[in-house]
Amino acid sequence: MDNPTHQDWLLRLRAGERTALKAIFDQQYTPVCQAIYRFVKDPGLTEDLAQEVFVRLWEKREQLHIDSNLGAYLRRMAVNEALAYVRKKSRYQADELPVHLPGRFATPADQSLAASELAQRITLAIQSLPPRCQSVFQLSRFEEKTYQEIADQLNISIKTVENQMGKALKIMREQLGDYLGVLIFFGWW
Template sequence: MENPNHQSWLAQLQTDDRSALRTIFDAQYEDVCRVIFRFVHDPGLSEDLAQEVFVRLWEKRRDIHIDSNLPAYLRRMAANEALAHLRKKTRYLADELPTHLPGHTTAAADEQYEATELSGLITRAIDGLPPRCRTIFQLSRFEELTYQEIADQLELSIKTVENQMGKALKILREKLGGYINMLL
């Protein structure tokens, strides 16, 4: 359920009130960091990317039209920021790979490469879901909404939400095989 203060904070933010940004930051920073950490598994990087989320919120303050509640919107921004970082990192790593890799790469480099590859695989699998399945999956897993909250927000029956989540999970299991437990 939307906190009435959230709409007030957004209204203040859109009138260039920096104290509103500080209030939103104080109230939502830890939640934004948690969402990002689930993607990048690095506390310092999570904090850096969380700050970027709030910088973007400030930069786009006049253009923001939130259909869901503020925390859900920020969680979505956080997930997008983390995924964008991982995509950029994957491209950078691919560009930096030498044409001939020495036989003794470090375990950490191997793990990093696998993590970025997995992130790309997961992103492509989620993007490949049918639109309604993708929206419901993202609201459930990234914005941490309950099925009832999703049903209310999308004006669907809870049974439809359950069916669409089942369909999304089935498709993701087929596409991701053994990696699915890392996502869910």
């Protein structure tokens, strides 16, 4: 094959050809890193999570059924990997965010600024919540706890958790209205 397509590479990958994984890696590594970096803002962590994406691709190669574009599929895997990492963090601090993207992860400056601004606005919105709302929101969205687990941990009723979460989401919607579409798209709401 002189110029293999994405489907050709997928067939070879499913057959266990490591050269197919290398070719996919070489072609898709930078876009995967860019997708991850938008969320984690750390070059080293970005590379680690990108490696995880390709390891997972290799491990699940026999079950792969990708009908869409391979690049889009890998970017979605990357976003999911990054969001899983962010959700597991107990706190999200804006002062950890760099102002620009380094080297090979560079995207247009306005995208970098917008991502940084969004992260700062999310952090400020969370910090502006009343203490109980803030606790409930963070346990739900960042630690992925169920309402029952939150109620047990905070020693409150499930109804109180529901009310506090509703209040938190209302405040967050008011403060992040300009970004609501982006937040919904990436599964934050």
